Amino acid sequence: MIAVLKHGSTKADEKKVIKLIEAEGFTAHPDTGAETTIVGVVGAAPDKKINLKEKLQVMSVVEKVVVISDPYKLTSWNFKQDKTVIDLGDGVKVGGDELTIMAGPCSVENKEQILETARIVKAAGAKILRGGAFKPRTSPYSFQGLGEEGLMLLAEARAETGLKVITELMDIAHIDVVCKYADIIQIGARNMQNYALLKEIGKLDKPVMLKRGMAATIKEWLLAAEYVMNEGNHNVILCERGVRTFGEETRNTMDLSSIPLVQQLSHLPVIADPSHGTGRWELVIPVARAAAAVGADGIMVEVHPHPKNALSDGPQSLKPANFRLLMDELDAITTSLKTFKVREKKIAYK
Ligand code: PEP
Ligand code: MN
Numbered sequence: 001m002i003a004v005l006k007h008g009s010t011k012a013d014e015k016k017v018i019k020l021i022e023a024e025g026f027t028a029h030p031d032t033g034a035e036t037t038i039v040g041v042v043g044a045a046p047d048k049k050i051n052l053k054e055k056l057q058v059m060s061v062v063e064k065v066v067v068i069s070d071p072y073k074l075t076s077w078n079f080k081q082d083k084t085v086i087d088l089g090d091g092v093k094v095g096g097d098e099l100t101i102m103a104g105p106c107s108v109e110n111k112e113q114i115l116e117t118a119r120i121v122k123a124a125g126a127k128i129l130r131g132g133a134f135k136p137r138t139s140p141y142s143f144q145g146l147g148e149e150g151l152m153l154l155a156e157a158r159a160e161t162g163l164k165v166i167t168e169l170m171d172i173a174h175i176d177v178v179c180k181y182a183d184i185i186q187i188g189a190r191n192m193q194n195y196a197l198l199k200e201i202g203k204l205d206k207p208v209m210l211k212r213g214m215a216a217t218i219k220e221w222l223l224a225a226e227y228v229m230n231e232g233n234h235n236v237i238l239c240e241r242g243v244r245t246f247g248e249e250t251r252n253t254m255d256l257s258s259i260p261l262v263q264q265l266s267h268l269p270v271i272a273d274p275s276h277g278t279g280r281w282e283l284v285i286p287v288a289r290a291a292a293a294v295g296a297d298g299i300m301v302e303v304h305p306h307p308k309n310a311l312s313d314g315p316q317s318l319k320p321a322n323f324r325l326l327m328d329e330l331d332a333i334t335t336s337l338k339t340f341k342v343r344e345k346k347i348a349y350k
Contacts, residue, residue: 001040001041001049001052001053001065001066001067001068002038002039002040002041002065002066002068002078002079003017003021003038003039003041003056003059003062003064003065004036004037004038004062004063004064004065004066005017005036005037005038005039005061005062005063006060006061006062006063007035007036007063009036009037009061013061014030014032014037014039016059016061017039017056017059017061017062018030018039020052020055020056020059021039021041021052021056024045024048024051024052024055025043025045025048026041026042026043026045026048026052027041027042027043027230028040028041029041029042029074029079031079031080031081033081033082034081034082035081036063036081038079038081040073040074040078040079040080042073042074042230049067053065053067066078071219071222071223072219072222072223072226072265072266073226073230074226074229074230074234075222075225075226075229075236075265075266075267075268076222076265076266076267077265077266077267080267082267083095083267083269084234084235084236084267084268084269085269086184086207086235086237086269088128088164088183088184088207089164090162090164092127092128092164094184094207094237094269094271094297094298095237095268095269095297097338098334099292099296099297099298099299099330099334100127100128100271100297100298100299101121101125101126101127101128101298101299101300101301101327101330102126102127102128102129102130102166102271102298102299102300102301103117103121103124103126103128103129103130103300103301103302103303103323104117104118104121104126104129104130104131104302104303105117105130105131105302105303105304105310105317106131106132106135106275106302106304106310106311106312106313106316106317107131107132107133107135107143107145107146107150107310107311107312107313108131108132108133108145108146108150108151108153108154108167109143109146109310109311110153111153111156113304113305114129114131114150114153114154114156114157115153115156115157115160116305117129117131117157117303117304117305118157118158118160118161118163119160119161120303120305120320120323121163121303121323122161122162122163124320124323124324124327125327125331126163126327127163127164128163128164128165128166128183128184129154129157129158129161129163129164129165129166130166130167130186130300130302131150131154131157131165131167132145132150132167132168132186132312133145133146133147133148133149133150133151133153133154133167133168133178134147134150134167134168134169134170134171134174134178135168135312136168136170136188136190136191137312142312143311143312148177150167151167151177151178151180151181151182152181154167154181154182155181158183164183164184165181165182165183165184166182166183166184166185166186166209166300167181167182167185167186168185168186168187168188169182169185169186169187169197169201170188170191171197172196172197172200175200175201175204179204179206182206183207184206184207184208184209184237185201185204185206185207185208185209186208186209186211186239187201187208187209187210187211188211189211189212189213189214189216189241189276190213190214192210192211192212192213192216192220192221192224193213193216193220193224195224195227198210198224198227198228199227199228199231201228201231201233202227202228202229202230202231202232202233203231203232203233204233205233205235206233206235207235207236207237208228208233208235208236208237209236209237209238209239209271210224210225210228210236210237210238210239211239211241211273212238212239212240212241212243212255212258214241214242214243214244214252215243215244216243218258218261218262218265221238221262222238222262222265222266225238225266225268236268237268237269237270237271237297237298238262238266238268238269238270238271239270239271239272239273239300240254240255240256240258240259240262240270240271240272240273240277240291240296241273241276241277242254242255242273242276242277242278243255250277250278250279250280250283251276251277251278251279251280251316252276252277252278252279253277254272254274254277254278254287254291255277256272256287256290256291256294257294258270259272259291259294259295259296260294260295263295269297269298270296270297271296271297271298271299271300272287272288272291272292272296272298272299272300273299273300273301274287274288274291274299274301275300275301275302275313275316275317275318276302276313276316278316279315279316280315280316281307281315281316281317281318281319281322284301284302284316284318284326285318285322285325285326285329288301288326288330289326289329289330289333292330292333292334292337293333293337295337295342299330301318301323301326302316302317302318303317303318303319303320303323304317304318304319305319305320307319
């Protein structure tokens with residue numbers, strides 16, 4: 001449920017409300033908007049809920065109490081009035097007015113490869129460098145990533161180019177080392193429902209990008225985000241990366257409809273990953289264009305200076321020249337989208 005405070009309520013009023021909520025054994029999540037303050041209530045004590053509702057309702061500072069029956073709480077628009085914007089510093093934001101581009105190789109392979117790619121994607125306008133150092137590979141005999149050495153190379157690329165860094169975390173045991181180097185932690189599709197990992201990430205003060213599981217429903221995906229947010233970390237980004245269907249011609253089926261759907265349900269930013277979504281470089285540009293057009297908050301693409309030699313995901317990696325082409329096309333699309341303010345707010349089409 002949420003308690004909507006009266007117009008003009010003060011911080012002290014908010015504190016009183018929070019105190020009551022906590023005294024009843026629930027967790028309070030205040031959200032101050034331009035007009036009103038709302039205090040979201042979550043907790044697994046359903047028998048105590050009616051009692052709390054009555055106590056809140058009679059408080060003079062409370063305008064009304066609304067019971068939310070949706071399974072989504074902290075991720076939903078009911079609990080937050082403005083869109084979530086993740087501020088990574090140096091003017092780099094996810095969820096803001098700009099389409100944020102994350103680009104780089106699937107895996108960090110060596111110093112030359114990551115530095116060359118970082119320079120290329122930076123020059124073309126990307127703001128965030130991607131690259132896996134801990135890789136979830138289908139086969140145990142495939143390249144597993146460079147581990148901490150890969151993270152150090154990402155940090156070197158950041159120091160040279162100013163790009164922010166996103167990299168995957170697969171294991172609770174690697175939290176400290178990944179946090180030391182990453183600006184955003186990526187939780188991959190295979191770990192979307194690794195609840196122990198999600199809870200640990202939730203205790204961190206570090207942005208996290210949660211990729212949709214390859215067979216996950218929207219509900220499961222948003223509830224996975226709830227796991228992170230419920231522990232206190234509200235800096236969550238979602239990433240649509242395609243789901244498994246019966247088709248054999250593409251690696252996954254890019255579910256473009258999930259992007260506006262999730263944006264209508266949730267205030268969290270949504271990134272599109274057409275590289276894993278299609279598995280084929282020649283489909284990445286058209287699907288990225290489409291993702292921008294449906295209002296994605298950003299695009300993540302795999303770029304490799306020499307895709308044929310890539311140690312992972314070469315077939316879906318863009319060559320530098322094609323990445324530059326994509327960036328020009330995305331520019332044209334986002335310029336025309338600005339007229340409609342597609343990503344700015346919860347859009348209610350009537
Ligand atoms: C990746 O981004 O390289 C990756 C492994 O993605 P996913 O978890 O979506 O398969
Ligand atoms: Mn990959």
